[in-house]
Amino acid sequence: MPSENWLQGVCVKTDPGFGLYVHWPYCAQKCPYCDFNSFARTPEDASVWTAAYVAEIERHADLVGPQTLRSIYFGGGTPSLMAAETVQAVIDTAQRVWSFSNDIEITLEANPSSVETGKLTDFRSAGVNRLSLGVQALKEDDLRRLGRLHSTQDALTALDVARRVFDRVSFDLIYARQDQTLADWSAELTQALSFDPGHLSLYQLTIEPGTAFHDRFHRGNLKGLPDEDVAADMFDLTQDMTAAAGLPAYEISNHAKSGMQSRHNLIYWSGGSWAGIGPGAHGRLWVEDERIGTESFLNPATWLKQVQASCGTQKQTVLSAQDVLNEYVMMGLRHIDGISRQRTNDILGFDLAIDPDLVEMGFLEVSGDQIKTTAKGRPLLNQIIERLLV
Ligand SMILES: C[S@@+](CC[C@H](N)C(=O)[O-])C[C@H]1O[C@@H](n2cnc3c(N)ncnc32)[C@H](O)[C@@H]1O
Ligand code: SF4
Known part of the structure; x- marks a missing residue:
């Protein structure tokens, strides 16, 4: 295994840790x-959820044994709707069954409604130390068109309290x-950067199958979406403006000041291990030299019932070397630091063949142990990955 420390003294490529x-x-x-696997429904009794999460953490601890936890991430859905006691119980149980690294990152995703903003101090007391707020837009009409329940003012208040x-x-x-123009996005991003954030996630709207937007789009009722060229210009502008403001992209959609990158996502992007609990959660674990993939039951009521009966995992598979490599390349190349050549060799048992055209055409850079996409290659990531994994 190589020993390069590519990020803040942490050997993330070889030892990204456990989350x-x-x-x-x-x-x-x-x-x-x-x-996302999310439902507009009032949850069952909080104590039922607390007990289910606690049981799942304990079960995972039996499976993977002692670990040092570098990160906990409460994602959703809308985790800011969770009872603070449930969040507390998850954190306490994780600390009881695994040890915490000194700099453990504990993130919770929050929506900017006033009710949830009022709970932020409770989440902090429970041990959460990083908040990810779903602002989505800084324009009233656009928030409405995105179906959001909060106003711009709610978002600004939530940001301020957070x-x-x-x-x-x-x-x-x-x-x-x-109906967003390049100039509109430039003005909105300027406003966002004026809040001096340490970290920003900037996603290009994708029309996902199975969503209401997908239906509307295919019926011709979702009008005014920027065409591919404008969207590509928006991506480029995003890279330039965030870099100039001191928050360069460290992944396709994530931007941060130095030292403020999400450590949890780094576990995903650098082939680390994590236990995934809750409806639909996926996990990747090392158990006795085998890379295990886990998938939890998707439906919340089914997941709860299954956890109460025995366990929330619906599918557990041992990944082949090719599966491990595919995931490592697909996830790793999203990150600005790319992947470790040595690591690909360790997984495969032989050298990963790299199409020289990708390097010659300036899409990929290979230097020493490191394989990474260039600024020119990053927007073409999917095509590059396809060529690498043939
Ligand atoms: C789990 S979701 C949401 C967290 C939180 N419930 C919220 O809505 O603010 C994480 C993020 O993915 C992004 N997202 C979800 N669907 C998207 C889509 N179709 N296109 C682009 N971004 C999307 C949103 O920015 C969202 O904040
Ligand atoms: S984007 Fe909307 S539906 Fe999706 S998880 Fe967030 S609040 Fe829920």
């Missing part, structure tokens, strides 16, 4: 663009929205 992902499947309302409560706050915006 815990906790999925909360409920939202106040289903947004028309969203294909920054007083947490040292590390990130927020999400979606661009390439209906």
Whole structure:
């Protein structure tokens, strides 16, 4: 194994550490663009959920044994709708069964409604130390068209409170929205950067199958979406403006000041291990030299019932070397630091063949142990990965 320390003294490529992902499947309302495993429903009794999460963490601890946890991530759905006691119980149980690294990152995704903003101090007391706020847009009409329940003012208030409560706050915006011009996005991103965030997630709107937007789009009722060229210009502008503001992209959609990158996502992007608990959560674990993939039952009621009966995992597979390589390349090349050549060799048992055209045409850079995409290659990531994994 190589010993390069590519990020902040952490050998992320070879030892990205162990994390815990906790999925909360409920939202106040289903947004028309969203294909996450989330449901607009009032959850069952909080104590039932607390008991289920605790049982799943204990079961995973039996499976993987002692670990040092570097990160916990509460994702959703809308985890800011969770009872603070449930969040507390998850954190306490994780600490009881695994040890925490000194710099453990504990992130919770929050929506900017006033009710949830009022709970932020409770989440902080429970041990959450990083908040990811779903702002999505800074324009009233666009928030409405995205089906959001919050106003711009709610988002600004939530951001303000979040920054007083947490040292590390990130927020999400979606661009390439209906009727958005390049100049509109430039003005909105300027406003976002004026809040001096440490971390920003900037996603290009994608029309996902199975969503209300997908139906509307295919019926011709989702008008005014920027064409591919404008969307590509928006991506380029995003790279330039965030870099100039000191938050360069460190992944396709993620931008951060130095030292403020999400450590949890780094586990995914660098082939680390994590336990995934909650409806629909996926995990990747090393158990006695085998890479195990886990998938939890998708439906919340089914997941709860299964956990109460025995366990929430619906599918557990041992991944082949090719599967491990595919995931490592697909996830790793999203990150600006790319992948370790030695690591690909360790997985495969032989040298990964790299199409020289990709390097000659300036899409991929190979230097020493490191294989990474260039600025020119990054927008073509999917095509590059296809060529690498033939
Ligand atoms: C799990 S989701 C949402 C977290 C939180 N419930 C919220 O809505 O703010 C994480 C992020 O993915 C992004 N997202 C979801 N669906 C998307 C889509 N179709 N296109 C682009 N971004 C999307 C949104 O920015 C969202 O904040
Ligand atoms: S975007 Fe967030 S609030 Fe909206 S449905 Fe998806 S997970 Fe729920």
